[in-house]
Amino acid sequence: MNTHQNGFFDQRAVPPSSSSAAIDEGPMVIMAGVAAAARRRAVPLAAWVLLCLAAAAWYLHVTPPSYTATATMILDPKRAATPMGETAAAVLPPVLDSAAAESQIQVIRSERLLSSVFDALDLADAPSLRPGPPGLKARVVDAVAGLFRAPHSAVDDKAARDAAAFDAFTGRVGARRIGQSYVVEVAYTSGDPTEARRLANAVVSGYLGQQVSFKLAAAQNGAEYLQGRVKALGDEVRVANAGILAGTVPATLLPDADARVIGAALEPLGRSAPKSGLVVGFAAVFGLLFGLFAVAVLNGLDRRVRSTDQLERATGLPCLGSIPDIRRRKGFAKRPLGEMARLARREPDGRFAAAMRDTRTSILLALEGKRGHALGVTSWAEGAGRSLVAANLAGVVALSGSPVTLVDADIHRADGGLTALGTPVARSLTESLLDPTGATPPDTVRFDEHLGLVPARSAGGAGGFDAYLGAPGLPRLVEGWRTQGDVVVDLPALASGGDARAAAARLDGVVIVVEAGRTTTDDVERAVNALSRAGATVVGTILNRAVG
Incomplete structure (x- = not known):
């Protein structure tokens, strides 16, 4: 390293390890x-x-929308029978515990009760209970299964359809007890609100009729009951059956049903699902x-990498600047290369110029404010924008009145780059590196009073493949440029070969350009490690094309 190296570079010669640079991520x-x-x-x-x-x-x-109609009824507790008859039994307390109430819920859901309602209303052919047309998957499965089973008879198919309709009917009936009370809700869900109301009431009527039927059977077989009692129970059964057929609850009270309807199912005003x-x-x-x-x-x-904080956590090095994306103008028109390379000087009041000035200040502070340093600008891969950063950085440094030499050191690039911005020269950096004596410096293209460009290739642009940035003549060239002022060297990408590492070791420091949203933290770590192993001093990083 040359004698212009200062204490800052000595501290940065070995980048901190990832473990020492780790930051607690809470x-x-x-x-x-x-x-x-x-x-x-x-x-x-x-x-x-x-x-x-x-x-x-x-x-x-x-x-399809579905509607749920709900009917409510209250279970009347049975009274204990006594030898004194019904009149005396009326004064005894009712007997109905929670287990008995839950048992009545199961009675409402029982197949015997629901099948009686299903048969009474002849719901086997109800359109709402018919299965819809089979989908593609069902048709394929049925076709494959049909190859391995005997054909069904028409009777079997009719029975299967009836069974499927009954299963659909029972699946739409719901019964639940409200809390710990004796109130029971009986619900029925259908795509037709009128049908939902009618069948919910029919199930309730069926339950009431079944309860009375049990007592009627007992009355017919018991000698202790009078004929009038039998007739009264028979009337109640007929009223309940009429309610099933009409889809309504009995209008008259059925005292022997052990339950009273307290709210008939009404036609739903809105869909339930x-x-x-x-x-x-x-x-x-x-x-x-x-x-x-x-x-x-x-x-x-x-x-x-997307932010400066993430970049600093990944490397442990300071992020010296965050440069916005300038590749397009307003209206999405793409900027030409020459315009982008001079943008910081042409639009000094823009965001890009302000970011470049902040980057220049951060670098000068890192260099302890001294002048006459040779700074390399590189990146891990091509396309990160290092050449444009180098050109604009040299431009804003030159604006302060300090002479700056901008060197295009990408000697193996066939065309383009910073060399394309200047006029052709007879002797470029490539010819000077191939000269074993290194006595004749390359030509410099003047951009303005304080900024000159050293092209990488001569006017012919051919040959030069034997040139090497680690040649002995490079330090002498850098020393000559340094005597005139600051030096900014646009180095090749580190991933493209070893020339960038060889040249970086002969400069006072290097900054790594990182493209936001493209360069990974692994690429940045590879770049830092490659430069450190070559003996170069990494001053910091620059986040290019940052968003926000």
């Missing part, structure tokens, strides 16, 4: 990272939520939470 840091990732992916996240809402709307559109608000709310919440979860997972797996 919950707030993780949440902040997820929030930043969600902002970066706001468009796909919003698109995902809208897709979930569209799926919910499609579901509500294709799902699907619930639009619940479906849409679920879709929105699911879409948002699942989207944020996906963003968090992708953010955890994403190794690309």
Whole structure:
């Protein structure tokens, strides 16, 4: 290293290890990272939520509405019988415990009761209980299964259809006890609100009729009952059966049913399913939470550098500047190379120029304010924008009145680069490196009074493949440029070969240009390690094309 190296470079000669540079990532840091990732992916996240809402709307559109009608009745407790007869039994306390009440729920759900209602109303051919047309999957499965089974007879098919209709009917009947009370709700769900009301009431009437039928059978077989008692019970059974057929609850009181209807099923005014608000709310919440979860997972797996804090955590080195993306003008027109290389000087009041001035100040502070230093600018891979950063950095340094030499050291590039910005020269950096004496320096193209460019290739642009940035003549060239002022060297990408490392070891320091959203933390660590092993001094990093 040359004699111009100062204490700052000595401290930076060996970058801190990843363990020493690690920063505690608490919950707030993780949440902040997820929030930043969600902002970066706001468009796909919003698109995902809208897709979930569209799926919910499609579901509500294709799902047939269903209506639930509910009838309520109260179970009358049985009174204990006494030898004194019914008059005396009336004064005794009722007997109905919780187990007996739950048993009545099972009676309502029993196959015997529901089959009586099903047969009385001839629901086997009800359109609402018929299965819908089989889907593609069902048709394929049925066709494959048909190859291995004997054909069914028409009688078997009719029985199967009746059984399926009855299963559908029982599945739509609901009965539940309200809390610890004797009140029971009997519900029926159907796509037709009128049918829902009619069948809910029919089930209640069937239950009342069944309870009275039991007593009627006992009365007919018991000698202790009078003929009038038998007739009264028979009338109650007929009233209950009429309610089944009409789909209503008995209008008269059935004292022997051990239950009283306290609310007949009414035709539902609105559908019970699907619930639009619940479906849409679920879709929105699911879409948002699942989207944020996906963003968090992708953010955890994403190794690309996006912020200065992330860059400093990955390297342990200071981030000397955050440069906005300038590749396009307003209206999405792409800027030409010459305009981008001079943008900091042409638009001094812009965001880009301000960022470059801040970067210049950070570098000068890192160099302890001294002049006459040779600074290399490199990146791990091509396309990070190191040449444009180097050109604009040299431009803003030259604006302060200090002479600056900008060197295009990408000698193996066939065309383009900073060399294309100047006029052709007879002797370029390549010819000077191939000269074993190194006595004749390359030509310099003057950009302005304080800024000159040393091209990498001569006017012919051919040959030069034997040139090497680690040649003995390079330190003498750098020393000559340093005597005139500051030197900014645009080095090749580190991943493209070893020339950049060889040249970096002969400069006072190197900054690594990192492209936001493209360069990974692994690439930055590789760049730092490669430069450190070559003996170069890494001053810091520059985040290029930063968003926000």
